[in-house]
Amino acid sequence: MSARISASFQEGRCSLIPFITVGDPHVDWTVDIMHALVDGGADLLELGVPFSDPMADGPVIQQSSERAIERGVTLESVLNTVREFREQDQQTPVILMGYMNPVERFGEADFPAAAAAAGVDGLLLVDCPPEEAQVLHQALEQEGLSSILLVAPTTREARLDRICGAASGFIYYVSFKGITGANRLDADALQAPINAIRSRSELPVAAGFGINDAESAQAVAAHSDGVVIGSALVKLLAESEDREDAVGRARDFVASVRQALDNS
Amino acid sequence: MNAQVQQTSDQPDESGHFGEYGGSFVSETLMHALEELREAWLRWRNDDEFMARLDRDLAYYVGRPSPIYYAERLTQHCGGARILLKREDLNHTGAHKINNTVGQNLLAWHMGKQRVIAETGAGQHGVATSTVAARLNQQCVVYMGETDIHRQAINVFRMRLMGAEVRSVTSGSKTLKDALNEAMRDWVTNVDDTFYVIGTVAGPHPYPVMVRDFNAIVGREARKQMLEQYEELPDALVACVGGGSNAIGLFHPFIGDRDVAMYGVEAAGRGLNTEEHAASLCAGKPGVLHGCRTYLLDDQAGQITHTHSVSAGLDYPGVGPEHSWLKDEGRATYVGVTDEETLAATHALSRMEGILPALESAHAIAYGMKLASEMRADQTILINLSGRGDKDVQTLAAIEGLEL
Ligand SMILES: Cc1ncc(COP(=O)(O)O)c(C=O)c1O
Numbered sequence: 001m002s003a004r005i006s007a008s009f010q011e012g013r014c015s016l017i018p019f020i021t022v023g024d025p026h027v028d029w030t031v032d033i034m035h036a037l038v039d040g041g042a043d044l045l046e047l048g049v050p051f052s053d054p055m056a057d058g059p060v061i062q063q064s065s066e067r068a069i070e071r072g073v074t075l076e077s078v079l080n081t082v083r084e085f086r087e088q089d090q091q092t093p094v095i096l097m098g099y100m101n102p103v104e105r106f107g108e109a110d111f112p113a114a115a116a117a118a119g120v121d122g123l124l125l126v127d128c129p130p131e132e133a134q135v136l137h138q139a140l141e142q143e144g145l146s147s148i149l150l151v152a153p154t155t156r157e158a159r160l161d162r163i164c165g166a167a168s169g170f171i172y173y174v175s176f177k178g179i180t181g182a183n184r185l186d187a188d189a190l191q192a193p194i195n196a197i198r199s200r201s202e203l204p205v206a207a208g209f210g211i212n213d214a215e216s217a218q219a220v221a222a223h224s225d226g227v228v229i230g231s232a233l234v235k236l237l238a239e240s241e242d243r244e245d246a247v248g249r250a251r252d253f254v255a256s257v258r259q260a261l262d263n264s
Numbered sequence: 265m266n267a268q269v270q271q272t273s274d275q276p277d278e279s280g281h282f283g284e285y286g287g288s289f290v291s292e293t294l295m296h297a298l299e300e301l302r303e304a305w306l307r308w309r310n311d312d313e314f315m316a317r318l319d320r321d322l323a324y325y326v327g328r329p330s331p332i333y334y335a336e337r338l339t340q341h342c343g344g345a346r347i348l349l350k351r352e353d354l355n356h357t358g359a360h361k362i363n364n365t366v367g368q369n370l371l372a373w374h375m376g377k378q379r380v381i382a383e384t385g386a387g388q389h390g391v392a393t394s395t396v397a398a399r400l401n402q403q404c405v406v407y408m409g410e411t412d413i414h415r416q417a418i419n420v421f422r423m424r425l426m427g428a429e430v431r432s433v434t435s436g437s438k439t440l441k442d443a444l445n446e447a448m449r450d451w452v453t454n455v456d457d458t459f460y461v462i463g464t465v466a467g468p469h470p471y472p473v474m475v476r477d478f479n480a481i482v483g484r485e486a487r488k489q490m491l492e493q494y495e496e497l498p499d500a501l502v503a504c505v506g507g508g509s510n511a512i513g514l515f516h517p518f519i520g521d522r523d524v525a526m527y528g529v530e531a532a533g534r535g536l537n538t539e540e541h542a543a544s545l546c547a548g549k550p551g552v553l554h555g556c557r558t559y560l561l562d563d564q565a566g567q568i569t570h571t572h573s574v575s576a577g578l579d580y581p582g583v584g585p586e587h588s589w590l591k592d593e594g595r596a597t598y599v600g601v602t603d604e605e606t607l608a609a610t611h612a613l614s615r616m617e618g619i620l621p622a623l624e625s626a627h628a629i630a631y632g633m634k635l636a637s638e639m640r641a642d643q644t645i646l647i648n649l650s651g652r653g654d655k656d657v658q659t660l661a662a663i664e665g666l667e668l
Binding site (some may be wrong): 036040050051052053055058059062063066069074075076099100101102104105106119122126127128129131132149150151152153154155156159163170174177179 | 269273279285288289290291292293294295296435436441442446448449452453454455456526549551552553554555560562564565566567
């Protein structure tokens with residue numbers, strides 16, 4: 001399990017976890033945006049590895065993914081991005097979120113060591129439940145990387161035990177039945193399922209999907225150890241005019257959410 | 265050949281793996297729905313009343329059994345093995361696809377799910393789903409790529425006549441694979457009351473097994489008909505492979521008959537040496553797409569590539585995991601047929617037998633003709649004529665520069 005991840009979750013403070021797609025809106029801006037997110041108060045960064053067929057994503061992340069692929073972003077270049085980020089920041093944990101096939105093509109056997117060497121702390125594969133990933137999880141663990149697993153509103157008890165047993169780093173609770181960016185969040189509905197996770201696992205629980213501003217983040221933070229904000233940020237960045245604008249938007253947006261979390 | 269293959273019943277394992285292929289690669293939200301589906305299918309497939317109802321629907325609604333037809337003039341033309349056709353084109357709605365939807369829609373009904381969704385490429389599966397949905401009074405939404413909506417306009421209108429809503433998919437390559445993504449997104453969102461009717465033997469477990477089981481009626485019938493009508497099994501089976509449901513439906517009951525060769529025909533589009541084809545078994549590598557590990561077409565970074573075929577129903581970058589397994593085991597052989605060869609076969613079958621095949625099925629006809637000409641006159645090949653070509657009339661006319 002990644003030491004950087006466990007150190008980033010602190011008692012009494014809700015972790016803020018922004019998601020961006022690597023290479024969107026521009027390949028050369030991503031590292032600067034990552035630093036800006038940290039400046040604004042992000043505790044952990046989640047980098048989207050673009051995939052051609054993102055089944056769990058809504059239009060905002062789909063299109064962001066398509067743009068990144070058009071600009072030539074690959075899993076290999078994502079690792080280079082993390083390596084470059086690590087030249088200045090050795091503290092903030094970085095996890096990759098994506099789909100199975102790019103990892104498969106990179107080489108399931110080679111990926112964990114390459115990711116660890118680049119400075120990655122964890123991996124979340126949306127379309128890979130723990131049942132299908134035993135070998136990969138072991139290899140990640142050996143390299144000190146966390147396997148971030150999802151729990152959904154539809155997850156039943158027997159599976160919850162299994163997921164809690166296999167997860168490391170933190171557990172990602174999918175806040176509703178649906179795709180990323182959808183407008184279906186009901187923050188109060190998170191309490192019971194997150195408590196069910198907590199009764200089975202010591203790991204921190206972050207919630208994601210549908211959190212799009214300071215207000216919704218605050219509402220979710222009442223129940224979780226972390227909040228993930230994706231589509232709203234990706235959309236904001238996609239509308240930026242140049243690097244400076246993008247960096248400013250990233251910093252200001254995260255800072256506003258951070259402030260709301262600290263005031264609650 | 266691996267000894268395992270001789271036994272048809274021991275694949276897949278409990279979690280849906282055919283050797284290293286198959287499995288359930290979906291987001292956590294769907295894992296419970298898949299488990300529910302597995303349990304429902306296990307229960308109802310062993311329920312006498314359910315199976316009797318299915319048999320009645322297949323007989324009196326679909327019109328089964330479909331005949332085996334001796335294509336005499338085509339045989340003479342090829343000058344080799346006797347060519348027989350399994351006439352799935354004569355089914356209600358014009359293709360094998362309805363074998364699967366009478367089953368899945370009925371299962372949805374028994375599970376209490378009132379809304380069914382489907383993805384479609386050529387529109388045949390969409391038509392088959394909306395047709396049965398009309399009869400069972402189910403709400404039906406069909407996802408179809410924008411490109412396919414244009415090239416299969418007749419089927420789009422047929423679905424609407426049945427009361428289905430056809431939703432245009434504009435993401436990615438705007439074809440079948442993107443329609444499947446969109447259907448999955450719908451399912452994740454509406455998982456409580458919605459049943460996803462997948463149209464081929466791909467997708468997460470239990471779809472590859474369940475769809476195979478529903479389509480295996482084709483092979484069971486064919487095997488029996490061969491023994492009754494010809495007192496022998498064919499020397500070779502030929503079927504086109506998009507996702508692979510008509511092929512596995514024909515092949516599966518023959519897997520244990522080791523003297524029966526099996527040929528799956530993929531869309532070679534403008535040629536396997538170009539990038540414009542859809543031949544995942546012939547030219548792809550194992551990877552993960554749409555819920556299963558299987559052969560697929562992708563680039564070096566693992567991005568799924570755009571495919572091409574003159575037939576929308578074969579224009580898919582993946583394939584059912586059982587075919588991947590049959591290929592690796594050497595039990596079935598997979599080959600490619602180009603657009604040009606397909607069009608020639610379409611015309612040949614129309615002119616010589618008075619049967620207009622679907623462009624998908626014409627791939628099988630083209631390879632079957634080639635194979636027959638290389639075989640002896642005392643040998644027999646059985647080609648699965650998976651569908652009729654009415655839906656392709658506009659495409660065929662357009663190729664000749666005509667607008668209807
Ligand atoms: C007539 C016909 N044959 C074959 C196919 C390909 O599907 P499969 O490979 O699952 O049989 C289609 C798909 O639309 C079809 O309409």
